Amino acid sequence: MTDPVTIISARTLVFRVPLAKPVSTSFGTMFNRPAVFVRLEDEIGTVGWGEIWCNWPACGADHRARLLTTDLAPRILGRPLPAPPEVWRQLTAATEILVLQTGEVGPYAQVIAGFDMAYWDLTARRAGVPLGKAMAAGATGKVRAYASGIHILDAEQMVAQARIDGYRDFKVKVGFDFDRDLDLLRGLHAKLRPGETLYADANQGFPLDKARVFLQATDNLGLGWMEEPLRVDCPDTVWQELRGSTSTPIAGGENLIGEQAFEAAIKAGSLSVIQPDAAKWGGPSGCLAVARSARAAGRRYCPHFLGAGIGLVASAHILAAAGGDGLLEIDVNPNPLRDAIVPRWPVVREGLVELPAGAGLGVEPDLDQLAPFQTLSLSAEG
CATH class of the missing domain: 3.20.20.120 (Enolase-like C-terminal domain)
Known part of the structure; x- marks a missing residue:
């Protein structure tokens, strides 16, 4: 990536699929499968997608979705950004004290990971090459x-x-x-x-x-x-x-x-x-x-x-x-x-x-197919 990227919007979407049979694990019983997607859009209309881990607890998906749009997004929206690895390091460093203050090591690591994934997708799409390349x-x-x-x-x-x-x-x-x-x-x-x-x-x-x-x-x-x-x-x-x-x-x-x-x-x-x-x-x-x-x-x-x-x-x-x-x-x-x-x-x-x-x-989520499972959508603009 050569030209700086400016992200103008960050959106999180939460989906839940009820399990036909509850799954017992060492940490509790799971009744549904959740997912949190991250959608980033830049100043020229390029869109990138990422995913935030949220398997457990059941309320964790909503929390992570809100964490990205209310805390992480204001740190990156509306300003020229360097390449993904540098942004990842900046976000990790900028939240270190906050992680100590809140004790939320996992949630912050996961929302930064989901953002990084979406930002890599966006920058690779701008360059016209597959993410791996x-x-x-x-x-x-x-x-x-x-x-x-x-x-x-x-x-x-x-x-x-x-x-x-x-x-x-x-x-x-x-x-x-x-x-x-x-x-x-x-x-x-x-x-x-x-x-x-x-x-x-x-x-x-x-x-x-x-x-x-x-x-x-x-x-x-x-x-x-x-x-x-x-x-x-x-x-x-x-x-x-x-x-x-x-x-x-x-x-x-x-x-x-x-x-x-x-x-x-x-x-x-x-x-x-x-x-x-x-x-x-x-x-x-x-x-x-x-x-x-x-x-x-x-x-x-x-x-x-x-x-x-x-x-x-x-x-x-x-x-x-x-x-x-x-x-x-x-x-x-x-x-x-x-x-x-x-x-x-x-x-x-x-x-x-x-x-x-x-x-x-090389793929995008099929939002029409996912619509019956969507439970939350949050946006941040910059």
Whole structure:
């Protein structure tokens, strides 16, 4: 980007899809799937789209939508802006004391991430190039994807369907019933076909002793990785002890916030796979920097994402810009908020997805399709 950009409006839109069956998690029961989209428009009419993480709590989506339009937007509207990475750093620095004052580390990180995503989309559209190419000239046109969001109890049926849909990599959630999960995981592994890989995600569900036993019991399965086997706030010594007890790569990063946290995790070496979520922290600016640091240290960058369509496409572009052998996470559960983008995306063939060819993200939200789920719309003008 060469010419300064002036954002004249920032809008947030909140959507909620009721779940057919409530989902019980370690932190509560989810009754709907929310999404917060960010829409930015510049002085020449270019529009960019982003997404803010808001899975929990239920009221969090509205709070984040208001936070962006009432606090973040006045800081950027109506003035010439530099390139996205510099704006991201400026906003992060400008809100540091406020974050300490309010204790809202996550919400501020997430709204800045959503803004950064939308601003990258806008600037790439102004330049007439895909987002991945705007971030790195050598960005690839395809990335490998894996089927995610698969509960171990539903895994046999969901893996079979994901295979039909073109996936060759499958991640299942474990950590519910120790012995049962082990048996089911072994059964899934036995049915894998050549070229397929199984991954597991414990969502911080194990204490150290159980994590160690579970990993040792599955060492012979050739899992692609075990994700978040421990609480993210466990001391480095605990993570290192676990890493030394298994040959399975350990993955994590979706619940880390801040460059220092990621640099410390990369340096410690316990995580072989680094997984920041671009809607939760960093946006494309922060996540690409983390991806490059991870790859330089011999780690694997695989973006975490479990939201709507805008953030998913952005994650694919970041992965394409980062390069390497990382995988794109795609939740294969029904989700109208993921599917309501035009043109329709993704299509998975032999485990690969081709990135949208248009400028910026290459897609836009289908607001007509999303209209039945919209619950809030807020705007700020400058």
